[in-house]
Amino acid sequence: MRRTAVAVALLLAVAASAAGAALGGRSSQPKLTVFAAASLTDVFPKIAPRDRYSFGGSNALATQIEQGLPADVFASANTKIPWQLHRMHLVTRPVNFTANKLCIIVAKGNPLHIRANRTLERSGLRIVMAAAGVPAGDYTRTVLAKLGMSDLVDKAISQETDVREVLSKVVLGEADVGFVYATDAKTVAGQVGVVGLPERAQPTVVYAAAAVKASPHLKEAEAWIRQLLGGKAQRELRAAGFRPVPH
Amino acid sequence: MSPGRLVAQLSNPVVTDALVVSLKTSAIAQALVLLLGTPAAYLLATRRFPGRSLAIVLVELPLALPPAVAGIGLLAAFGRLGLLGGTLNALGVRLGLTQVAVVLAVAFVAGPFYLRQAIAAFETVDPDVVGASRTLGAGRGRTFFRVVLPLARSGLAAGEALAFARGLGEFGATIMFAGSLQGVTQTLPLAIYTEFDENFTAALAMSAVLVVVSAALLVALRLTLQWQPSRPTSRLLFAPSR
Numbered sequence: 228m229r230r231t232a233v234a235v236a237l238l239l240a241v242a243a244s245a246a247g248a249a250l251g252g253r254s255s256q257p258k259l260t261v262f263a264a265a266s267l268t269d270v271f272p273k274i275a276p277r278d279r280y281s282f283g284g285s286n287a288l289a290t291q292i293e294q295g296l297p298a299d300v301f302a303s304a305n306t307k308i309p310w311q312l313h314r315m316h317l318v319t320r321p322v323n324f325t326a327n328k329l330c331i332i333v334a335k336g337n338p339l340h341i342r343a344n345r346t347l348e349r350s351g352l353r354i355v356m357a358a359a360g361v362p363a364g365d366y367t368r369t370v371l372a373k374l375g376m377s378d379l380v381d382k383a384i385s386q387e388t389d390v391r392e393v394l395s396k397v398v399l400g401e402a403d404v405g406f407v408y409a410t411d412a413k414t415v416a417g418q419v420g421v422v423g424l425p426e427r428a429q430p431t432v433v434y435a436a437a438a439v440k441a442s443p444h445l446k447e448a449e450a451w452i453r454q455l456l457g458g459k460a461q462r463e464l465r466a467a468g469f470r471p472v473p474h
Numbered sequence: 475m476s477p478g479r480l481v482a483q484l485s486n487p488v489v490t491d492a493l494v495v496s497l498k499t500s501a502i503a504q505a506l507v508l509l510l511g512t513p514a515a516y517l518l519a520t521r522r523f524p525g526r527s528l529a530i531v532l533v534e535l536p537l538a539l540p541p542a543v544a545g546i547g548l549l550a551a552f553g554r555l556g557l558l559g560g561t562l563n564a565l566g567v568r569l570g571l572t573q574v575a576v577v578l579a580v581a582f583v584a585g586p587f588y589l590r591q592a593i594a595a596f597e598t599v600d601p602d603v604v605g606a607s608r609t610l611g612a613g614r615g616r617t618f619f620r621v622v623l624p625l626a627r628s629g630l631a632a633g634e635a636l637a638f639a640r641g642l643g644e645f646g647a648t649i650m651f652a653g654s655l656q657g658v659t660q661t662l663p664l665a666i667y668t669e670f671d672e673n674f675t676a677a678l679a680m681s682a683v684l685v686v687v688s689a690a691l692l693v694a695l696r697l698t699l700q701w702q703p704s705r706p707t708s709r710l711l712f713a714p715s716r
């Protein structure tokens with residue numbers, strides 16, 4: 228009985244030290260929790276595969292941060308939301324790290340012959356877009372205003388909570404027309420048709436990231452954001468269809 | 475965050491629209507569940523047929539499914555690219571992103587809660603009582619409505635309360651299959667999710683509405699059960715004791 232007890236104690240000690248060594252090794256590079264815009268779903272894990280991600284509408288993520296949900300990094304599809312959080316002293320100074328363009332997606336082959344013009348006002352056309360407050364939704368409203376078709380906002384049959392939901396509705400054939408980022412369309416290339424928007428109608432789409440001040444890994448979070456500006460991250464973003472930050 | 479500010483939200487069109495959509499779609503969905511579910515539950519409870527176990531598993535399956543999977547299931551069945559999509563499209567019917575889709579999502583997700591309770595409730599009805607009713611001359615229909623239903627009433631009511639509460643809170647399947655449009659498909663849970671970053675007070679007010687409705691349901695159910703206590707039917711007054 229005593230020998231068994233000693234053996235068990237030894238085993239536990241070995242296991243504990245092994246675990247301690249393993250954890251000690253890992254704690255020098257903590258896994259960060261990144262709250263990021265839905266359009267970054269595919270590219271961020273390519274840049275930093277080890278970290279934890281929560282993707283969604285940038286405004287919903289911002290509210291979660293406001294309400295105290297644990298996040299280390301916040302990456303938004305616009306600059307407005309991170310600066311709002313910065314003014315509330317919740318995040319560090321936002322850094323612009325990439326840019327994007329908007330486009331229209333339709334069914335493969337564009338059977339309804341949609342163009343970025345009055346064809347969108349055809350009656351019975353099933354249009355989806357992101358809701359107001361979601362960056363993609365605000366950009367869509369800017370595009371439609373520039374095209375002189377703001378009334379289409381009320382004609383939409385669904386106001387989605389993030390841009391990937393808009394994408395899926397068109398891919399699944401539930402909607403005829405969707406307003407998404409060019410990078411989202413690229414992820415389903417071959418499954419949908421893409422209709423470009425005239426340059427004059429394009430809004431300025433700049434993504435900004437900031438470190439959450441309440442994070443226990445603030446230094447690592449700021450380093451993570453600096454890495455977004457580095458060569459590898461910028462190459463991955465470019466490959467996914469993102470654009471350089473305009474000057 | 476005073477109660478006054480929350481009550482003031484009841485004049486917010488987002489809140490009232492969501493309430494109307496939720497109540498309307500819930501009412502239709504629950505009517506469907508009751509109309510289709512009650513006879514189905516009775517059959518499953520009282521008849522023994524080959525494949526009965528499989529049928530019960532299929533009926534209870536949505537209970538074990540996460541709502542997101544239910545949403546995918548609905549798209550896979552009724553979506554434009556789904557199993558029935560081609561047929562529906564040919565008939566000029568599009569279900570996705572419509573109010574009908576909300577009703578379907580709610581019925582699919584909440585239905586099994588009612589069915590499971592209903593099957594259990596019907597199983598507690600003593601077949602001898604049913605038999606006695608038939609030998610006394612009552613037809614199948616009359617026996618069902620005058621004998622079986624009253625005896626199973628409390629179990630059915632409990633099942634329906636559960637199904638109603640579950641249906642009212644449905645989010646995942648709805649947002650995937652029906653989308654979100656104020657006044658059309660935006661139910662209370664969807665509106666809460668959309669509003670909580672734009673107007674937290676409105677989101678809080680809608681959450682309060684849901685809590686109040688659920689509490690009222692449970693209270694009503696408790697009271698109904700107290701007034702009509704379920705009596706064990708296995709011991710009959712006029713049949714020989716066993």
